[in-house]
Amino acid sequence: MSTRVGTGFDLHRLVEGRPCILGGVELPHPSGPAGHSDGDAVLHAVADALLGAAGLDDLGTLFPDTDERWRGADSRALLTEVVRRVGAAGWRPINVDVVIATEGPRIAPHRAAMRAKMAELLGLAVDAVNVKGKSLEGLGALAGGSGVAVQAVCLLER
Template sequence: MARVGLGYDVHRLVPGRKLVLGGEVIPYEKGLLGHSDADVLVHAACDALLGAAGMGDIGEHFPDTDPAYRGIYSIELLTRVYRRVRSMGLMLVNMDATIFAEAPKLSPYKSQMARHMAQSMAVDQGQINIKATTTEGLGAIGRGEGIAAMCIVFLQ
């Protein structure tokens, strides 16, 4: 049986936090605000995987009210989510993701992000495609107030 899932996440940029995307620490003056490391790319991937498997969303599995997840490296959440997906007899065929950010420039980090995510799920890096784009200065993301990510997965 083939299944498709879509995930989306957005977090506010704030000073004093590391910017983590796809498990990669990106040098930047701000980081994303959240209960965990606020990795929007990984959170969108988790939601896409959970959605494709019919297992709800990331907040149901790892609530931000649970102190156990405070500051957690989101790549660990991706590992746990993919284990749950695999336990249902499903496996990743491919993942396609887009990061929406006015800054910093993310092109130099896309392959490292894909590598971290692939390793966390024990899949081939070629199954993961990551793109980055701006919003041409429009909206909160365009003003540099936050970063968003969208991800679609195909499971079989």
């Protein structure tokens, strides 16, 4: 058996009037992540972690924002395609760990739903997917609820 670790990172500005979709779940919030797709920074970071561990192209290369086919794309479908590609390369996810840093929507009330949705998309048990929300304590460019930053780590095995 062989294992690999991958990391992913994504960052999106929060924009008034956009749906707030994070971790495949729509959160009640007046602003949501801006992006060419639905802007789900959580699923984007997870997808890049999987792709990196498998030694495949990154999310932006596979689904470029210069291609109109991906405008408004559902990130759940993008992650499903990434999981398929990772599997075709001979790898399968073992676990995923995600940190969501924002002063926008509160993450804690939605952690269970995010974990369940990502576990479903990744073909994992819920206890193999973790989500943590972190406040930015009023520091940096994302202070005041202007954005969301996500770090994801995954383990793959062959």
